Amino acid sequence: MTAxxxxxxxxxxxxxxxxxxxxxGLSGIIAIHSMHLGPAAGGTRFWHYADPAAGMRDALxxxxxxxxxxxxxxxxxxxxxAVILADENRTKTPEMLAAFARAVEGLGGxxxxxxxxxxxxxxxxxxxxxxxxxxxxxxxxxxxxxYTAKGIYLGIKAAAKRALGxxxxxxxxxxxxxxxxxxxxxxxxxxxxxxxxxxxxxxADRAKALAEELGxxxxxxxxxxxxxxxxxxxxALGAILTDExxxxxNCSVVAGGANNQLATGNEGKLLQDRGIxxxxxxxxxxxxxxxxxxxIDGADEDTIAARVARIPERLEQVWQxxxxxGETPDVVADKIAQRLIGR
Numbered sequence: 001m002t003a004x005x006x007x008x009x010x011x012x013x014x015x016x017x018x019x020x021x022x023x024x025g026l027s028g029i030i031a032i033h034s035m036h037l038g039p040a041a042g043g044t045r046f047w048h049y050a051d052p053a054a055g056m057r058d059a060l061x062x063x064x065x066x067x068x069x070x071x072x073x074x075x076x077x078x079x080x081x082a083v084i085l086a087d088e089n090r091t092k093t094p095e096m097l098a099a100f101a102r103a104v105e106g107l108g109g110x111x112x113x114x115x116x117x118x119x120x121x122x123x124x125x126x127x128x129x130x131x132x133x134x135x136x137x138x139x140x141x142x143x144x145x146x147y148t149a150k151g152i153y154l155g156i157k158a159a160a161k162r163a164l165g166x167x168x169x170x171x172x173x174x175x176x177x178x179x180x181x182x183x184x185x186x187x188x189x190x191x192x193x194x195x196x197x198x199x200x201x202x203x204a205d206r207a208k209a210l211a212e213e214l215g216x217x218x219x220x221x222x223x224x225x226x227x228x229x230x231x232x233x234x235x236a237l238g239a240i241l242t243d244e245x246x247x248x249x250n251c252s253v254v255a256g257g258a259n260n261q262l263a264t265g266n267e268g269k270l271l272q273d274r275g276i277x278x279x280x281x282x283x284x285x286x287x288x289x290x291x292x293x294x295x296i297d298g299a300d301e302d303t304i305a306a307r308v309a310r311i312p313e314r315l316e317q318v319w320q321x322x323x324x325x326g327e328t329p330d331v332v333a334d335k336i337a338q339r340l341i342g343r
Contacts, residue, residue, distance in 0.1 A: 040080030043116030149185025151287030176235025
């Protein structure tokens, strides 16, 4: 495997640790990108990589992303990420999770972990038995979905004001891709404002049920990005903004909570060239991490609500700097985040 510090995703990470416990079969990576603003915080994912180097790249890339996300959310936290390298059988045991938790505890609070891909709430309860450095537990605010949805809704209103000239969403046509916990919550906020909604989900029955509840229309999941709409809100899978899908867009705004929406990272220019306003995903979807990390400084509900309410302000900062410099919103967001973490 290539030395990790020569990987393109290595960005002067402060610490990168390989964690091994032979007795439990644990192999994992903890990557700490930055602690400039506070302890490095980010979830743990459990994944089988055919090539372990891909696991290292994920840890490096995602930890950097958490530095940016936490900084842009105004949190007293840096960025980190952990990857547990699953075997081909995806074997996961309490002993393995305990060994991982002890490694987190051994860092003395430099890294705070939370739930991510293939780590369940039950897994987190096991991890919490062996380390106090965890976020997003049931006694720490519960389900982050409603907070994420509220932030996305507020971000959509801000995008509408900039691109459409009004934040009154009555009659504004919004296509929502993905209507799970986050997308569904966002759709309910939008419907309450009188938006004309078009819903889509890989689970067509779920989309149909929500459409009936909200008086919305539905389309197939593979058609929603090309729907004629004022705003498209991706809230499902990442990497959905490709050359092909951007060419098919028929909207003025893309603003949604799906992570890593730009397929290769270069699509921001394509959106800009088409005159489509883009809300960088990690800025607009920060409501979840804001509540998950509430314990870092003991934030109460009023403080959490105030932080979520500042998401439009941060987006407007990004768009204004983008307009001034000519750089795309995704590039500008990264540069603001880098300034915030002293890079």
